[in-house]
Amino acid sequence: MAKTEKEEQPVRKIKHRSPLRKLIAAEESLVPCPFCKDLPRIGVHDDEGNFKGFAENDIAREYLEDPWSGLSFRLWHPSKCPVGTDDPHSSMGFGGYNFQYPTAEAAAKDWNTRAVL
Ligand SMILES: [Zn+2]
Numbered sequence: 001m002a003k004t005e006k007e008e009q010p011v012r013k014i015k016h017r018s019p020l021r022k023l024i025a026a027e028e029s030l031v032p033c034p035f036c037k038d039l040p041r042i043g044v045h046d047d048e049g050n051f052k053g054f055a056e057n058d059i060a061r062e063y064l065e066d067p068w069s070g071l072s073f074r075l076w077h078p079s080k081c082p083v084g085t086d087d088p089h090s091s092m093g094f095g096g097y098n099f100q101y102p103t104a105e106a107a108a109k110d111w112n113t114r115a116v117l
Contacts, residue, residue: 042073
């Protein structure tokens with residue numbers, strides 16, 4: 001019995017650190033936009049920036065488990081506020097440059113410290 005318990009613990013730890021869990025935790029840490037009070041989203045992208053979806057989307061979830069073409073994250077704020085993108089199909093960025101992060105935590109940190117505003 002005790003042996004089974006020990007064997008299960010590492011599995012739980014791995015699950016807790018899964019890319020999806022990290023993405024959800026990063027999104028939950030986001031503070032509201034200072035201008036419109038909306039919450040931004042963190043999108044799942046490949047390393048070329050192709051959008052795979054958000055945490056609740058099956059395609060994004062599958063891609064997080066098997067990021068066969070690289071993995072990056074971008075901030076999405078399709079709002080008609082001063083820092084919003086207006087366009088619901090565009091992540092944040094300007095002049096052809098999009099903010100692209102290696103981890104969801106890095107995207108959340110930039111948003112929460114106003115580095116992108
Ligand atoms: Zn806003």
